[in-house]
Amino acid sequence: MPRHLSQLLLVVMVNCVLLQALSVHAITRHYKFNVVMRKMSRLCSTKTILTVNGKFPGPTLYAREGDNVLVKVVNHVPHNVTIHWHGVRQIRTGWYDGPAYITQCPIQPGSSFLYNFTITGQRGTLLWHAHINWLRATVHGAIVILPKLGVPYPFPAPHKEAVVVLGEWWKADIETIINRAMQLGVGPNISDSHTINGHPGPMSDCASSQDGFKLNVESGKTYMLRIINAALNDDLFFKIAGHKLTVVEVDAVYTKPYKTDILLITPGQTTNVLLAADQSAGRYLLSISPFMDAPVQVDNTTGTAILHYTNTVSAAARLTLFKPPPQNATLIASKFADSLRSLNSKEYPANVPRTVDHSLFFTIGVGVNPCPNCINGTRVVGTINNLTFVMPSTPILQAYYYNIPGVFTEDFPATPPHKFNYTGSGPKNLRTMNGTRVYRLPYNASVQVILQDTGIISTESHPIHLHGFNFFVVGRGIGNYSPKTSPSTFNLIDPIERNTIGVPTGGWTAIRFRADNPGVWFMHCHFEVHTSWGLKMVFVVENGKRPSETLIPPPKDLLQC
Structure with a gap:
C-alpha cells in the first residue's frame, strides 16, 4: 500500500x-x-x-x-x-x-x-x-x-567535522499530496528522490544535480560526519565506497566505538561516525538508499554524493562505485541495530532503570475505519492499542496546566484491549477507537514500554520517537513478545540510549526510561504518514515535590489558537 x-x-x-x-x-x-x-x-x-x-x-x-x-x-x-x-x-x-x-x-x-x-x-x-x-x-x-x-570527546579528536542531512524530495506540493490522500482515505504518493544536503547527487537523471554535495578530505586525516535522517517516511542505509565508518554517537549519546561499512538511520535519528581517509587518492561514491522489508511501497531511488581526496589531480578522476544494499536487507539492518551499545563509562554512565513501576504494552500498526466521503468508503488509520489519536484544537499542555475540561481524557490503555496473534494475519475487525487520551505518570516513575508491531494489513517497521526523554533500548526481537521468555534476553548493562527507535517489522522492542521531566510529552511514529493517520499518544508526567521538579509557568507570549 x-x-x-x-x-x-x-x-x-x-x-x-x-x-x-x-x-x-x-x-x-x-x-x-x-x-x-x-x-x-x-x-x-x-x-x-x-x-x-x-x-x-x-x-x-x-x-x-x-x-x-x-x-x-x-x-x-x-x-x-x-x-x-x-x-x-x-x-x-x-x-x-x-x-x-x-x-x-x-x-x-x-x-x-x-x-x-x-x-x-x-x-x-x-x-x-x-x-x-x-x-x-x-x-x-x-x-x-x-x-x-x-571537555574532550571520549574518542580521538577529528581533523574536521561535517553535517550531512538526509532527506526526501517531491516534485509536487507536499501539503496538497497529504491533504488529498487524507480526503480519499488512501496512502499518499511516495517521494521522487532522496537527497544528501539538499541534492539528489551526480548519479541522478537530472543534469542540474551534477553539483551535488561533495565531501573533500585529505589523505591520512580523520573526519567526523554528523549524519541526520530528516526524511519523512523512509529508513535509510548510508555507505561510502571503500571506507569503514566508526560509530561514536547516536541521538546525542556517546557509544562504544563500532566499526561498520553500512549505517541504518531511521527518520529522526542521528549518527556520528569517524571516517578515516585511508584510501588511495581519487573519488568515492557516497550513497543513501531505502530499507523496507515489508510489502510497502517506498521511494527506491538512491541519493548520492562524492567523497573527494583533495590531492586527486582531476575532478574527473576515476569514481569508485559500489552496489547499495537490497531494499529488504533485514540481516544488515538487524546487525547494525544489535551492535550499538552505550559507552557506559564513569563520565557517561548508562543509568538503566533496574525496576519497573509502570509496565506498558503498546501494539502499533494500522487499522481501517469507515469514511463515507472516501473513495472506498473507508480510511486507513494509525493505531496504538487500537486507539487512533485525535488531535485537539486546544494544546494538551495548556489544558493540563490550566485545568481546561473536555480536551483530553486520562484513560489511554496500558495494554491492548483485544488480544490476538499480533504478527499474524490480524483480527477480522480492523476498526479502531478514536479519542484524545493520555497516560498519566507520577514524577520519577520508572517506565517500561513494549512496542509490538502488528500484522494488520501488513507488518512494517516503525521509528518511534518519544519527546522529552531519552530511553534505553533493553530488548528487541522478531515475532510476538513473550512476558515469560523475552525479558531473559534484556540488556540492562549497556543498552543503547536513544530518543527514536526503529521497531522491527513483525517484531518488538522494549524500552525503559525514568519519568523525571514534568509536563506533556508526545510519542509517535516518525514516519510522517503514520503520524497523520493517528499513530501517536501522549504521556502526562506530574510535578515532583521540589521546585526543581516542577513544570515552569508558561511564557508571557504564550500563543493562542
Missing part, C-alpha cells in the same frame, strides 16, 4: 549572535529563524517551497552543553508553523517543545514566537524540524551540541 502523496518546502535561515556570558560555564545563544518561501530547483523541477532563512536544508544551530538557547521564529508564509527541537530534553520547559496542539498553538502567519530552552546533560548531534502537517519535508536542519569548554 503506498504511504505518500505531495510536497511543500519550508527553508529556515539563521542569523547567529553570541551574547555575553551569563556565567563561567554557560552562555546564551540567540538565533532568528525567518520562515519564508523560496523558489528552488531539484530533480529538474522548480517550485516554491517553505524555507527557514532561505535555505534547504535549514541552517545549523550550534550550542554547547549547558548553554541557554533563544530562537525567535518569525512566520512569513501563509501556513501555520511550529518548530520542534528533536531530542532536546526540554527539562521543565515543555512549552517550547514544539508539536502543534500538543504543547503549543501554532505560530500563525505574520506572528512570531520565542523558543527558550537550556541544553542540559546532552552533547552530540540532534535536529530541528517543523512539527505541523508535513512541513518538515523541507523545514529542518541540524543541531550541533559541542561538549563544555575544556
Whole structure:
C-alpha cells in the first residue's frame, strides 16, 4: 500500500549572535529563524517551497552543553508553523517543545514566537524540524551540541567535522499530496528522490544535480560526519565506497566505538561516525538508499554524493562505485541495530532503570475505519492499542496546566484491549477507537514500554520517537513478545540510549526510561504518514515535590489558537 502523496518546502535561515556570558560555564545563544518561501530547483523541477532563512536544508544551530538557547521564529508564509527541537530534553520547559496542539498553538502567519530552552546533560548531534502537517519535508536542519569548554570527546579528536542531512524530495506540493490522500482515505504518493544536503547527487537523471554535495578530505586525516535522517517516511542505509565508518554517537549519546561499512538511520535519528581517509587518492561514491522489508511501497531511488581526496589531480578522476544494499536487507539492518551499545563509562554512565513501576504494552500498526466521503468508503488509520489519536484544537499542555475540561481524557490503555496473534494475519475487525487520551505518570516513575508491531494489513517497521526523554533500548526481537521468555534476553548493562527507535517489522522492542521531566510529552511514529493517520499518544508526567521538579509557568507570549 503506498504511504505518500505531495510536497511543500519550508527553508529556515539563521542569523547567529553570541551574547555575553551569563556565567563561567554557560552562555546564551540567540538565533532568528525567518520562515519564508523560496523558489528552488531539484530533480529538474522548480517550485516554491517553505524555507527557514532561505535555505534547504535549514541552517545549523550550534550550542554547547549547558548553554541557554533563544530562537525567535518569525512566520512569513501563509501556513501555520511550529518548530520542534528533536531530542532536546526540554527539562521543565515543555512549552517550547514544539508539536502543534500538543504543547503549543501554532505560530500563525505574520506572528512570531520565542523558543527558550537550556541544553542540559546532552552533547552530540540532534535536529530541528517543523512539527505541523508535513512541513518538515523541507523545514529542518541540524543541531550541533559541542561538549563544555575544556571537555574532550571520549574518542580521538577529528581533523574536521561535517553535517550531512538526509532527506526526501517531491516534485509536487507536499501539503496538497497529504491533504488529498487524507480526503480519499488512501496512502499518499511516495517521494521522487532522496537527497544528501539538499541534492539528489551526480548519479541522478537530472543534469542540474551534477553539483551535488561533495565531501573533500585529505589523505591520512580523520573526519567526523554528523549524519541526520530528516526524511519523512523512509529508513535509510548510508555507505561510502571503500571506507569503514566508526560509530561514536547516536541521538546525542556517546557509544562504544563500532566499526561498520553500512549505517541504518531511521527518520529522526542521528549518527556520528569517524571516517578515516585511508584510501588511495581519487573519488568515492557516497550513497543513501531505502530499507523496507515489508510489502510497502517506498521511494527506491538512491541519493548520492562524492567523497573527494583533495590531492586527486582531476575532478574527473576515476569514481569508485559500489552496489547499495537490497531494499529488504533485514540481516544488515538487524546487525547494525544489535551492535550499538552505550559507552557506559564513569563520565557517561548508562543509568538503566533496574525496576519497573509502570509496565506498558503498546501494539502499533494500522487499522481501517469507515469514511463515507472516501473513495472506498473507508480510511486507513494509525493505531496504538487500537486507539487512533485525535488531535485537539486546544494544546494538551495548556489544558493540563490550566485545568481546561473536555480536551483530553486520562484513560489511554496500558495494554491492548483485544488480544490476538499480533504478527499474524490480524483480527477480522480492523476498526479502531478514536479519542484524545493520555497516560498519566507520577514524577520519577520508572517506565517500561513494549512496542509490538502488528500484522494488520501488513507488518512494517516503525521509528518511534518519544519527546522529552531519552530511553534505553533493553530488548528487541522478531515475532510476538513473550512476558515469560523475552525479558531473559534484556540488556540492562549497556543498552543503547536513544530518543527514536526503529521497531522491527513483525517484531518488538522494549524500552525503559525514568519519568523525571514534568509536563506533556508526545510519542509517535516518525514516519510522517503514520503520524497523520493517528499513530501517536501522549504521556502526562506530574510535578515532583521540589521546585526543581516542577513544570515552569508558561511564557508571557504564550500563543493562542
